[in-house]
Amino acid sequence: MARPQPRPSLDLVAGYHSAQVDVSVRLNTNESPEPPPAGFVEALKLALDQVQWNRYPDRSALQLRARIAQVESKQPFEDTQSEGDSSNSLTAKNVCVANGSNEILQSLCLAYGGPSRSVLTFEPSYALHEHIARVCGTEVIQLNRDSEFQLDLDEAVATIQASRPSITFLCSPNNPTAMVENAETVGVLLQAVESVDGLLVVDEAYGQFAAWTALNLVAEDRSLVVTRTYSKTWSAAALRLGYLIGPTWVIDQLEKVLLPYHLDAVTQAAGLLALDYQAEMEQRVETLVRERERVVQAFKDLPLQQWPSEANFILFRPHRSDTNPSEGDRVWQELVNRSVLVRNCSSWARLDGCLRVTLGTAEENDKFLAALSEVLR
């Protein structure tokens, strides 16, 4: 019997995996090193008693969306405050919630991508933008960043005008480079995207770690959405909860492709409760930003190149990668031998010899730095 064949376009798609190795210091998937606040866990246990297990959850997740709108409206957007008609009064109708921001990205591709449409990405960037687009049968146009991972804006605008992508993905801070985009870049891209009736998606999975956010540019008459997640700053990667902030007309379209009751009652309750711990979340971000500065300083004494990070991870490249193509693999393996796991990006396009380390606790970062100094000696 011949086996049923999947869609031909799936032949092009490889799975997306990060090695799950049993080590004592895990710094490979950009999670928070700390569990959520104890008060949150206790409150969630109590909230579980209120769940009506025999009933479907609130299909529109209205309470959660309203609370996210409230919290995100309160962000201090100093840099963009002068931009005019910025939306500082979001409502539930500006928010879409899903099982991780990956499901948000997938819903965007289902709604706006698909056959005979294309998405544009700026490489290197988050691999799932390309992956999800392909799974949804969407053509992917990839524009390379320069050797310092900066965008060539003229080239980007020309490509948008020539290729007319339905979606342009901009990741800021960018995974895996950790570099943030600025207001000018987002403004120029938005203008280009709108001139071809496209949508600009700014993926801010690491937005809270950066000095600048595109959130305040979201408005009803702009083709701009921002995606965020509970997986990093909210210490809740296990929860699988992400969201999008955007104009109501985008959310209306996403609701057509999301499955009925896609967000379960426990996730909705947990997401709602987590937002009561804003101060604790901000404290964790501050701690990680301080750790980031410490690791950046320590890196300066090591034989490696690093790129400016505004996220909870740092991309680096041992100098010896210049002459030895397998140096990235060697460093990764030697770190694993010392029970430290980082992300090996050394075979990814445009990232020859590079590794990416997630910032952990001070103790984890110390262990990582000690192991790395030994390995690079």
Ligand code: PMP
């Ligand atoms: N966007 C970026 C840039 C990411 O790095 C990640 C997680 N690795 C995601 C989105 C997805 O996060 P989640 O599905 O956990 O919300």
